[in-house]
Amino acid sequence: MNVLKVAPEALEGLLKEVRYDDKGLVLALACDHATGEILMAAWMNAESLSQTLITGEMTYWSRSRKELWVKGLTSGHTQSVVGVEIDCDGDALRFRVIQKGHAACHTNRRSCFYRSLQGGLWTVIDEPVRSGH
């Protein structure tokens, strides 16, 4: 499956449909390319979105560290983009990604959404994978 990389000259036209919030951020949802399952929800500013589209590798804006965050740069759990959709009002992007190294979540789980409401409680439904899995 081909990684989706945008030509630099196409960027301006694509970005003008994006509606950033009052902090200059747009919601970025990473979904498994094969199943559609949502893996994580994070944020991008114009710079990280541009870098994501040009390189084809998910690059977020870390709100806590206030810096560009190439997903998986240290863990190896990178996310390659194979498709992107923008929502009706332009404030959310859905990225279809190939998740390398299994874990999208910093807890070493496949998805950040690993606590499910069961019996009136948040219940852990997925365990961390071991390194090298």
Place this chain on the structure above:
Amino acid sequence: MNVLKVAPEALEGLLKEVRYDDKGLVLALACDHATGEILMAAWMNAESLSQTLITGEMTYWSRSRKELWVKGLTSGHTQSVVGVEIDCDGDALRFRVIQKGHAACHTNRRSCFYRSLQGGLWTVIDEPVRSGH
């Protein structure tokens, strides 16, 4: 498939894991219960989240109208909850829903993510359904 409704006495324990943003909102992602496809991204405050969990019907907070928004109350395109997950840092919720009347999007499309990046352009990949479809 059973609609998921939470007993009022379970609410407090569930809500204390939610991390609202500086506007008192948490991200609410509605996904098709069968396919996992994300249909829309919107927001809930504590009141709309409580109402969603108690009634089993998706109830958002409208940031533009500044009011509770029972999804589909006027259009009939309601969303019944069959499952909920909370993410690792508690600022996003994934709801698995049964979408009534086909359309989650106000443009009368199944999903709000109907523009896909193709050939360097946002390209419409889904057409509105007719009323009554």
